[in-house]
Amino acid sequence: xxxxxxxxxxxxxxxxRVGDVKVVRVLLEIGKLSGVVPDALRFCFxxxxxxxxxxGAALEIVEIPGRARCLQCLADVxxxxxxxxxxxxxxxxxxxxxxxxxxxEVEVSSNV
Amino acid sequence: xxxxxxxxxxxxxxxxxxxxxHRHESHQEHRHDHNHDHxxxxxxxxxxxxxxxxxxxxxxxxxxxxxxxxxxxxxxxGREILALNLMSSPGAGKTxxxxxxxxxxxxxxxxxxxxxxxxxxxxALRIRETGCKVVQINTGSGCHLDAQMISDAMRSLNPAxxxxxxxxxxxxxxxxxxxxxxxxxxxxxxxxxxxxxKPLKYPHMFRVCKLMILSKVDLLQHLxxxxxxxxxxxxxxxxxxxxxxxxxxxxxxxxxxxxxLRSLIAQRATAEL
Numbered sequence: 001x002x003x004x005x006x007x008x009x010x011x012x013x014x015x016x017r018v019g020d021v022k023v024v025r026v027l028l029e030i031g032k033l034s035g036v037v038p039d040a041l042r043f044c045f046x047x048x049x050x051x052x053x054x055x056g057a058a059l060e061i062v063e064i065p066g067r068a069r070c071l072q073c074l075a076d077v078x079x080x081x082x083x084x085x086x087x088x089x090x091x092x093x094x095x096x097x098x099x100x101x102x103x104x105e106v107e108v109s110s111n112v
Numbered sequence: 113x114x115x116x117x118x119x120x121x122x123x124x125x126x127x128x129x130x131x132x133x134h135r136h137e138s139h140q141e142h143r144h145d146h147n148h149d150h151x152x153x154x155x156x157x158x159x160x161x162x163x164x165x166x167x168x169x170x171x172x173x174x175x176x177x178x179x180x181x182x183x184x185x186x187x188x189x190g191r192e193i194l195a196l197n198l199m200s201s202p203g204a205g206k207t208x209x210x211x212x213x214x215x216x217x218x219x220x221x222x223x224x225x226x227x228x229x230x231x232x233x234x235x236a237l238r239i240r241e242t243g244c245k246v247v248q249i250n251t252g253s254g255c256h257l258d259a260q261m262i263s264d265a266m267r268s269l270n271p272a273x274x275x276x277x278x279x280x281x282x283x284x285x286x287x288x289x290x291x292x293x294x295x296x297x298x299x300x301x302x303x304x305x306x307x308x309x310k311p312l313k314y315p316h317m318f319r320v321c322k323l324m325i326l327s328k329v330d331l332l333q334h335l336x337x338x339x340x341x342x343x344x345x346x347x348x349x350x351x352x353x354x355x356x357x358x359x360x361x362x363x364x365x366x367x368x369x370x371x372x373l374r375s376l377i378a379q380r381a382t383a384e385l
Contacts, residue, residue, distance in 0.1 A: 001291055002255065002256060002286065002287035003231045005256075005287075006173055007252075009173050009174075010173065011174065012176075013169065013171045013173070013176075014169070017167065017169060017171075018167060024164060035286070035289060035290055035316040036290075081315070085124060085348070088244075091347070091348045091349070091351050092351040092352075101172065101173040101174055102170065102171060102172055102173060103169045103170070103171040103173065104168070104169065104170060105166050105168045105169055105170075106166070106167050106169060107164050107165065107166045107167075108164065108165060108166075108167060109163055109164050110164065110165060
C-alpha cells in the first residue's frame with residue numbers, strides 16, 4: 001500500500017507550494033508502468049487529505065500510456081503492462097513513457 | 113517523502129542499535145510540519161472570475177526521495193562504500209544468505225548491515241552473532257525503507273571506508289521497488305518454495321534489479337518448481353537481469369554470489385582510476 005505514502009507526498013508537495021490556501025482540484029499524471037494503482041490512490045485520497053487544505057478537493061488522474069522502443073528492431077511499441085514483448089518477439093525494451101508519477105496542476109480558491 | 117505507508121500519523125520509525133539496545137525515533141519530517149504561518153490574502157490580483165485559479169506544479173512525486181537517495185549515493189561514494197539493496201518477499205532467505213555470507217567472507221571483506229523490518233530487532237541480533245556491525249530499522253506500519261531512513265541509519269552505523277553495506281529491505285515485492293536508497297545495485301532474492309511465476313506477478317521489482325538470486329535450491333528435489341520456466345519469466349521482464357542459483361544451507365552456488373560481489377568491488381576500484 002505505497003499509494004498512501006505517495007498520496008501523503010502529494011499533500012506535502014501541494015501544501016509546500018500553495019500554503020494554506022483552499023485546494024479545490026488536484027490533477028495527477030500516473031503512468032501505466034509506474035507500479036502505482038490509480039484506484040488505490042483514489043481510495044486513500046480522503047484519508048491523506050483530511051484536515052489539510054486539500055480536504056474535499058476533487059481528485060483527477062490522467063493515466064499516461066506505456067510506450068517503449070525495442071532495442072532489437074528499434075520499433076516503438078505500446079505497452080499495457082510491464083510484461084510486454086515487441087512484435088518482433090524481443091523483451092529488450094527501453095521504456096519511453098508510462099513511468100510518470102507527477103502532480104501536473106492544482107486549482108485553488110482565492111477565497112481564503 | 114513521508115516515510116509512513118498504509119498508516120496513520122502516529123506511526124513511528126525506530127532505529128535500533130542491537131549492541132546497546134538503544135532506540136531513538138527517526139527525525140523525519142512529517143506533512144504536518146509543513147504548515148506555514150503566513151497567510152495568502154494577497155492573491156486577489158490573480159483571481160479569475162470564479163475566484164479560482166490553476167497552478168502548474170509539474171512536481172515529480174518521488175523527487176524528494178530521489179534527491180535524498182543521491183545524497184546517500186554521494187556519501188557512499190566519498191567513502192568508497194559499496195551499498196546493495198536486498199529485497200524479497202518475507203521468508204525468501206535474505207537474512208540466512210547474509211549470515212552465511214558474513215561468516216564466509218568476514219575475514220576477506222568488511223561488511224556492515226542495515227536491517228529493515230516492521231517490528232523487532234530479531235534479524236539484527238542474528239546478524240550481530242556473526243560479529244558484524246548492524247543497525248535495525250523498524251518501520252512500524254511502513255512497508256518499505258526510504259532514503260531518509262538509510263541516511264539516518266548509515267550515519268548511526270558509521271561503516272568503514274572501502275567496506276560493503278548490505279541493506280536488507282522490508283520483506284515485500286511491491287513497494288521497495290519504487291524507492292531509491294542510494295545503493296549501487298538492487299538485488300532480488302526469490303526462493304524455490306515460491307511460485308515460479310513471481311517475476312511475472314511482480315514485474316516492477318524484477319525490472320529494477322541488477323541481480324536475481326534464486327535461493328533454497330537444495331529443496332528442489334522435494335518441489336515441483338520448474339527452474340527453467342522461472343528464469344525464462346524473469347528474463348522476459350528484465351532481459352539484462354543477472355541470475356544466480358544458491359543454497360545458503362548447503363553452500364551450493366555461493367561462490368557465484370561471492371564472485372559477483374568481488375566483481376562489483378573491482379569495478380568500483382577501476383572506476384576510481
